[in-house]
Amino acid sequence: MEKILIVDDEKEIRDLVEIYLKSEGYETIKCGDGEEALQILSCEKDIDLVVLDIMMPKLNGIETCLKIREEREMPIIMLSAKSEDVDKILGLNMGADDYLTKPFNPLELVARVKSQLRRFYRLNPSVNSKIEEDTKNLIQIEDLEVNLETHEAFIDKNEVKLTPTEFDILVLLAKNRGKVFSISNIYESVWNQEFMESDNTVMVHIRKIREKIEENPRKPRFIKTVWGVGYKIDK
Template sequence: MYNILVCDDDKEIVKAIEIYLSKEGYNILKAYDGMEALEILKNNDDIQLIILDIMMPKLDGIETASIIRKEKSIPIIMLSAKSEDYDKISGLNNGADDYVTKPFNPLELIARVNSQIRRYTSLGSMVKKEKNDNIFRSGDLVINDSTKTVEVDGKEVKLTPTEYNILKFLTKNKGIVYSIEQIYENVWEEESYGAENIIAVHIRHIREKIEINPREPKYLKVIWGIGYKIENLD
């Protein structure tokens, strides 16, 4: 049983999050401002995740996160109505591991919580990055070419053979942007013939399968008008 600290000045939101996460089998600790959250953290060492609102009385989420970060490496998910790029960057720079905007999709929040918990708790076992030519990875995206399996945050994802080949090619060359034509030529190993958007469709399908929010992908990034790439997260 993992313990999650939820901190938001809106009690109903805390309550709703508690309901969702309890169903997933998490134990919830509640706080209604930054000071309270710090107090709970001081008295309780067994907390695996913190969900923090930004706009709170007494001590705001950004400050709270940076205080927590000074001592602990517990994952923090920021949950805020502020959706500007600036706010997200500021949150992530101050120690947050993820950023979810309000109003949030409960399923997305759960997925992100699961992902962070998996990463945090299985970090020890994940570290055994054995030197294997058949394994390609970027962050928590792992492709095992021997078993033809793909894992995201330790959870297996089912892909079609074409999708698998595209993802494998991009992960093998992570960080590099490839245009549709280049991907086609490399994966199909034959000349592309112009008006081909089949790759774009495949990419979208892959995104829907491996990303928590396909509109804001973490691994498979779209650079519109240029191409696609797997973000290098190592």
């Protein structure tokens, strides 16, 4: 049974999210601010996903997300009452894997939780004993190495810290070298949801991946832009 940490300073939101997640068989832990969330995560090593509000007292969601990413790789879904693109981009830049604007449909949140966990376990079999061992779990592209079994990426033998979603996008492109993926292709393949034309989530993640794996993100060696079409790795 997966365990979800719900972090929100509004008790009504915490309770509502808990009801829907428990109805799907998830175990939940609730808290009201970022400091308490970090304390829980330091003690509870088996938490699988965090639902994290942005606007909170003591330690806000952005700061909490950064702290979590220093130690843990589990998926993080951010919640915010703000709908501006800049807030969404900021959350994704700080390491979040997905973002929902309040008020949200609890069923949509549940669907996104399921989607994030499916991808995380599929590409991180070291934490899921039910996934069969993949004998071809290593992708090597020049000095870029992607290990599907351990969910790790390396540049010149130095580990690159990617979020679960960043890792998923990199794997999608690396497994299909030479194939151009449009932004909608990437979104629908990785998020398993219908793409909305105004959504810039994929571009934000591509930029973050390039910053981590490319020596010069403005002149990328690996993830190439095919203008007007999408992205590819063609090495």
